[in-house]
Amino acid sequence: MVPVFVFDTQILDDLEDKQDRRVTFIHAVLEEMQKQMIQKGSSLDVYYGTPEAAFKHWTAKYNVTAVYANHDYEPYARQRDALIAKQLVDKGISFHTYKDQVVLEKNEVLKDNGEPYTIFTPYSKRWYDTLTFFHLKPYPCNKYADHLYQQPSVKIPSLKEMGFVAGEKHFPSKVLQEALIKHYDGTRDFPALDGTSRLGIHLRFGTVSIRALMQQAMQLNATFAKELIWREFYQMILWHFPHVVGNAFKREYDKITWRNNEQEFERWCKGQTGYPIVDAGMRELNITGYMHNRVRMITASFLTKHLLIDWRWGEAYFAAKLLDYDLAANNGGWQWAAGSGCDAAPYFRVFNPTLQTQKFDKELKYIRKWVPEFEGLEYVKPVVSHQLARKRALEVYGKALRKA
Secondary structure (H helix, E strand, O other): OOOEEEEEHHHHOOOOOOOOHHHHHHHHHHHHHHHHHHHOOOOOEEEEEOHHHHHHHHHHHOOOOEEEEEOOOOHHHHHHHHHHHHHHHOOOOEEEEEOOOOOOOOOOOEOOOOOEOOOHHHHHHHHHHHOOHHHHOOOOOHHHHHHOOOOOOOOOOOOOOOOOOOOOOOOOOOOOOHHHHHOHHHHOOOOOOOOOOOOHHHHHHOOOOHHHHHHHHHHHOHHHHHHHHHHHHHHHHHHHOHHHOOOOOOHHHHHOOOOOOHHHHHHHHHOOOOOHHHHHHHHHHHHHOOOOHHHHHHHHHHHHHHOOOOHHHHHHHHHHHOOOOOHHHHHHHHHHHHOOOOOOOOOOOOOOHHHHHHHHOOOOHHHHHHOOOOOOOOOOOOOOOHHHHHHHHHHHHHHHHHHO
16 A cells, blocks of 8 residues: 655646645645654655646556545546546556545435535534434544555655745644633634634644544534534535536526726735724734634625625635635635525625624724734725625625526
């Protein structure tokens, strides 16, 4: 058994930031794994290039009879896996994929009529009804450690060789803080508090087990477990409704006439909207690669409702910046904010940034950390008034949906 990994140039070449923290994270994880492989007399084999070239290389290098991988639900990944499967089968090599990154997937949670759920609450109830001990049982990986192919260490391509520069190597811990999770439902909405797990990056890249995490969550805090089920819900939506990549889940929302003012979008990106809670979130994102979940909803609502800028612009910006970027969750969150998603906030719900601040950052600790000048004369004026923006959003959304 040879563990392999592809630094896929079809993905990496699209990354404009050559100091992308996510690439640094993956590279650091692979280096740590390589140390463990060496202790067992084995080695990872990491390839930089296209997946097709990688498997052509490996099938020539090793006597390969079968390839094993995990399911990936994103459209590009599905196309990639189908291509690799054909490439291997043409050589007489079997290709097997298995569920790993979610507890329940694809068609495991369906309505009685066999259709996928599109509303979270009934989905989550059926999710719990479907769950068994088997679904949370850990995979017996350790017993296969003695089957690793014995070979000298294979050099991992350096970040520099791949055209990247090492970024910040301080990443969130993958250890679940039980004391924090026990109080999660009471602290998770307050961005000034250390009230969330920040495990998103580890779930995204598979450095923690979703089964082990779900077991802990179900014992510690039902609200935290619910958030993990939201993640599974969005993966299921992506699988059954791949049109959500680039299009509204509710197709009538594609008729909205967005303003798409580039100068206002730039102000939003830089955290210069004149709304402190929005600006704090965007600056936190730009500097750290993270944004508190409550503030993600506020900033997304502001872009789509206050500025009437296409949710796809914001989705793409988050995709470029978030350490824990996950296509399914990011898309689901943005469509929720825009009102165009499957389980969305109604289009007439327009978050008031001032009220959100009073409710979730009353003492202004979060804002003062990221926007220290907000009480001074040098702070930018609001890009738009809330009253005007709300009225405009309701008119534009209402007009588009009346046409649908």
